[in-house]
Amino acid sequence: MQKIFSFGFWNSVARLILRNRITIIILIVVTTILLATQWKNMRFSYTEANLMPDDHPVNLIYQDFLEKFGEEGNLILLGVKDSALFTPEKFEAWTKLTDTLSKFPEVDHVISPANLEELKKFDDPKRFEMVPAIPDKHPDSTELKNFENKLFTQMPFYENLVYSSHSNTIQSALYINKDLVNTKERKIFVLEELNPLIKQFEDKYGIDVHVSGMPYIRTLNSQNIIDEIGIFILAALVVTSLIFFFFFRSVRATLISMLTVCIGVMWAFGVIGLLNYEITILTALIPPLIIVIGIPNCIFLINKYQQEIQKHGNQAKSLQRVIAKVGNATLMTNLTTASGFATFILTDSKLLREFGTVASINILAIFLLSLMIIPIVYSYLKPPGQRHLKHLNKRWIGGFVNWMEKMVRNHRIAIYITAVGLLAISIIGMYTIKVSGSILEDMPHDTQFFKDIQFFEDEFEGVMPLEIYIDTKRPKGVMKLSTLKRMERLEDIIQDIPELSKPLSVTRLAKYAKQAYYNGNAKYYQLPTSQEQNFIMPYAKNLSSSKGMMQAYVDSTGRYARITTFMQDVGTDEMERIEEHLKPQINKIFPEDRYDVSMTGKALLFQKGTDYLVRNLIISLGLAILLIAGLMAWMFRSFRMILISLVPNLLPLIITAGVMGFLGVPIKPSTILVFSIAFGISVDDTIHFLAKYRQELQVHDWKIKRSVYAALRETGVSMFYTSIVLFFGFSVFMISSFGGTVALGGLVSATLLFAMLSNLLLLPSLLLSLEKSIANKKVLKEPAMNIIEDENDEVEEEENSKND
Incomplete structure (x- = not known):
């Protein structure tokens, strides 16, 4: 039947x-x-695709981090390894390029040698102010030479942010609007605005510009x-x-x-x-x-x-x-x-x-x-x-069938x-x-954007952000000197890991404030003592609030902080080794009864x-x-x-x-x-x-x-x-x-x-x-x-x- x-x-x-x-x-x-x-x-x-369930503990930590600080991968980097950039004509052209890019609605702000500011101390009234590192809008060759020397020797605050610690390579950072960084507008900006402007600059001035950063990599x-x-x-x-x-x-x-x-x-x-x-x-x-x-x-x-x-x-x-x-x-x-x-x-x-x-x-x-x-x-x-x-009567396939039957x-x-x-x-x-x-392993290796990734790995030790997410468990706990010293100890450990870049955090701002207090002497680029902190830190806090530096690395309550480092394209084995090395150090530096510290970031996810x-x-x-x-x-x-x-x-x-x-x-x-x-x-x-x-x-x-x-x-x-x-x-x-x-x-x-x-x-x-x-x-x-x-x-x- x-x-x-x-x-x-x-x-x-x-x-x-x-x-x-x-x-x-x-x-x-x-x-x-x-x-x-x-x-x-x-x-x-x-x-990048989310490979784990939304309620996975690793995802929950990442989502909590995003609620406090927003999208972490919102930097597009423009790198140049050419000393000719510090000549009047080409430096002015670079200034015009970054100024043009900063006016796009997709770009919140730009940090570039062309618009770089330094922290200055003023006595009447006593205050810190950010002033242009190059006062003259049209500097001559002597001014540019002096600025270049000062940048690489007297401004450690900008190390691995504007200049490479390995060579004379400089970079400009475009901070993409966090509300637009994962939308179609980012794609339009990169493909139809940014890339044509970069190509036009390269063709006209003969300088190779390397472009990278997670928004750029994702787009291409x-x-x-x-x-x-x-x-x-x-x-x-x-x-x-x-x-x-x-x-x-x-x-x-x-x-x-x-x-x-x-x-x-x-x-x-x-x-x-x-x-x-x-x-x-x-x-x-x-x-x-x-x-x-x-x-x-x-x-x-x-x-x-x-x-x-x-x-x-x-x-x-x-x-x-x-x-x-x-x-x-x-x-x-x-x-x-x-x-x-x-x-x-x-x-x-x-x-x-x-x-x-x-x-x-x-x-x-x-x-x-x-x-x-x-x-x-x-x-x-x-x-x-x-x-x-x-074709139904073809005999050419017969040999194959006969061979199978014989076997x-x-x-x-x-x-x-x-x-x-x-x-x-x-x-x-x-x-x-x-x-x-690895996020980058499957990407096409013969493309220019992948070669640019390798450039930034060589010069700036990576482009993929790895975040250390710190909960001090109390309001304004981040700005306590004891917390800043703990963060600095962890940053020193991170800096010793070859696959990770020199970290960025609020400690840089605290160090820069002390350097400014001592009239810009680079040897004072360090955390202030408890006595110095009473005077320096309020100025630094007020100053950073106007520039957005504090909000980038400390939440509005002062309870949560982040340490951002950029990692090279490492595989799972290397990442596990880095985690195994860092976790005991984190637990040792930040007692669990006083701090909650987690590693997160898209690359880690x-x-x-x-x-x-x-x-x-x-x-x-x-x-x-x-x-x-x-x-x-x-x-x-x-x-x-x-x-x-x-x-x-x-x-x-x-x-x-x-x-x-x-x-x-x-x-x-x-x-x-x-x-x-x-x-x-x-x-x-x-x-x-x-x-x-x-x-x-x-x-x-x-x-x-x-x-x-x-x-x-x-x-x-x-x-x-x-x-x-x-x-x-x-x-x-x-x-x-x-x-x-x-x-x-x-x-x-x-x-x-x-x-x-x-x-x-x-x-x-x-x-x-x-x-x-x-x-x-x-x-x-x-x-x-x-x-x-x-x-x-x-x-x-x-x-x-x-x-x-």
């Missing part, structure tokens, strides 16, 4: 589609238009993601269409397939907009993924249609059989693929949940589109001629030895895999988020295996067959993990997707093979060897075709400028290639070796669903057609 129901169901679906062609076409067109109206709701990410990085979406879609269409045409040698079939996947891409964008999700580095991969995964559906359907035409020439019967006989197979393969992506929905990471949701929905959508569009379009066209069917028949021991050897080597490689949570995602990887992969094993248990109703089927699909994952270890490819937010994606896709081959194998057992009266070889010959060609499409389709991602996307494409392609060979060599070998315990009627019970319809069903089909 289940077989009849399965067959009858898909036969009814076929009649429903073919009898309501116009209605379905209208529905597809209307749905496409409606989803296209949602494109406007797509939002591009203007900051997100723009690269946007640019690559179009490149990926075009490349995926070109590659898959060429491979498709090579297999079918039919322009018509190729165009129909491209039409189908293009509609799927439009739906994918519409779903992203409908759900109001951001375009991130992960969701940007979904449209080309839909193309790569959708083309095998087209191959199955069109190939089956042409086989039916060649068999009996009846177009109506062929179209009905395409749906009725391939519907189960394509549904289950798409369902298992979607399951691999859907497991990400069950994680606590918003980034992965959104990716898993959109991907799984659109994989099922491309299945429905393929099942409807291809038969309907072909129903309006003439049946394919002999030239369209020539399984005569060299099973060699297959097992190879599999065990690869397993052992891969396990060794797995133990060398590292985890990387990204590091912690990567570790969190790695744990989620294990969960999502385990869920994928259980979910797909459950589907196969329902389909084949055999626990032993589940175990047999998992072996050839888990081995490629282990091999890929070993390859990652040996090649030094770390586990990171981009590469953790490889395993769940590849497993969900590769198990499709197993389903096809086992379904055909079970069918052949019934045909050949449960004769194992004949059934295995027949299934191998029958499914080997289609598995080869789809694997080639998937291999080259995922290889498209290797043209990306993002290292993580390149690794994702290469690793998934390699895993699917391993999976194809594993399913065509190891799986049939296991079935033959374990024939007594596997292939018997008791073990292989009546399936819940026929993945491939039996030939006897054709008789039932014709009888049903006559009754209709």
Whole structure:
């Protein structure tokens, strides 16, 4: 009854589609238009993705920090390593440039050598004032030379803020409005205002300007993601269409397939907009993924249609059989693929949940589109001629199929030895895999903005802020001399860490006030004594309030303070080492009963988020295996067959993990997707093979060897075709400028290639070796669903057609 129901169901679906062609076409067109109206709701990410749940303790600390001090990464830095800048013409040009930039609404204020101020003591009345470091608006060469010397020797307050302690490099800092720093206005300012002005200055004066800072890096990085979406879609269409045409040698079939996947891409964008999700580095991969995964559906359907035409020439019967006989197979393969992506929905990471949701929905959508569009379009066209069917009789693939059969028949021991050897080597490689949570690692290394990042790391020891968040637990506790001395001790420790820059905090202002009190003598750039503090600190506080320095590093109540240091592009291991070094020192300097001190900042969050995602990887992969094993248990109703089927699909994952270890490819937010994606896709081959194998057992009266070889010959060609499409389709991602996307494409392609060979060599070998315990009627019970319809069903089909 289940077989009849399965067959009858898909036969009814076929009649429903073919009898309501116009209605379905209208529905597809209307749905496409409606989803296209949602494109406007797509939002591009203007900051790094939050990899952890909002209620995670690390996130809660960061959110509390933002409430007190606002966005920490709001600096755009302009660096120049050229002594010619301190000549009258070029210095005046630099002054005009920074003045122009300061007038944009996106810029709160600018600190630059051109507008630098120094703290001066006045006696009548007694006061501190910030006065221009260069009084003359048009300084001559002598004044500029004196200023340059004074800057590098007498103004330690501006060290690593305006000038580098390593060389004569200077920088100007643009403080971006914190309300606009993570909005579209930042992108417009950087791309349409800042970059053209910098380029104009460089061309006119021959001075190289290096630009960096987190707002700038985020802008150019997100723009690269946007640019690559179009490149990926075009490349995926070109590659898959060429491979498709090579297999079918039919322009018509190729165009129909491209039409189908293009509609799927439009739906994918519409779903992203409908759900109001951001375009991130992960969701940007979904449209080309839909193309790569959708083309095998087209191959199955069109190939089956042409086989039916060649068999009996009846177009109506062929179209009905395409749906009725391939519907189960394509549904289950798409369902298992979607399951691999859907497991990400069950994680606590918003980034992965959104990716898993959109991907799984659109994989099922491309299945429905393929099942409807291809038969309907072909129903309006003439049946394919002999030239369209020539590929069905090709013999070039025969050599590959014969080689597989020969290996399984005569060299099973060699297959097992190879599999065990690869397993052992891969396990060794797995133990060398590292985890990387670097924000910058995946960014395109050949771009100018990445080279500028390296420039600032060399000259200013980093651009990514790491924050030390201090709660003194009492109002005005920050400005107590004991607290300032504790902060200074911690800053000295931070300064000794090579990966971190010289810190910025309110202690600089206190030191600068004392230096000013002693008429600018640099040797007095130090914290005041308790006696000096009574006079100096009120002046410093009033002065800083007008300039915003105090508010930047101390909250309005004086209870909370921050110490900001900039870190180089370090990996997870280095970051953990820095944390392990700093935490005991922090606890020692700041007693826990009097202070709460935490490390935070976007860079640290990204590091912690990567570790969190790695744990989620294990969960999502385990869920994928259980979910797909459950589907196969329902389909084949055999626990032993589940175990047999998992072996050839888990081995490629282990091999890929070993390859990652040996090649030094770390586990990171981009590469953790490889395993769940590849497993969900590769198990499709197993389903096809086992379904055909079970069918052949019934045909050949449960004769194992004949059934295995027949299934191998029958499914080997289609598995080869789809694997080639998937291999080259995922290889498209290797043209990306993002290292993580390149690794994702290469690793998934390699895993699917391993999976194809594993399913065509190891799986049939296991079935033959374990024939007594596997292939018997008791073990292989009546399936819940026929993945491939039996030939006897054709008789039932014709009888049903006559009754209709």
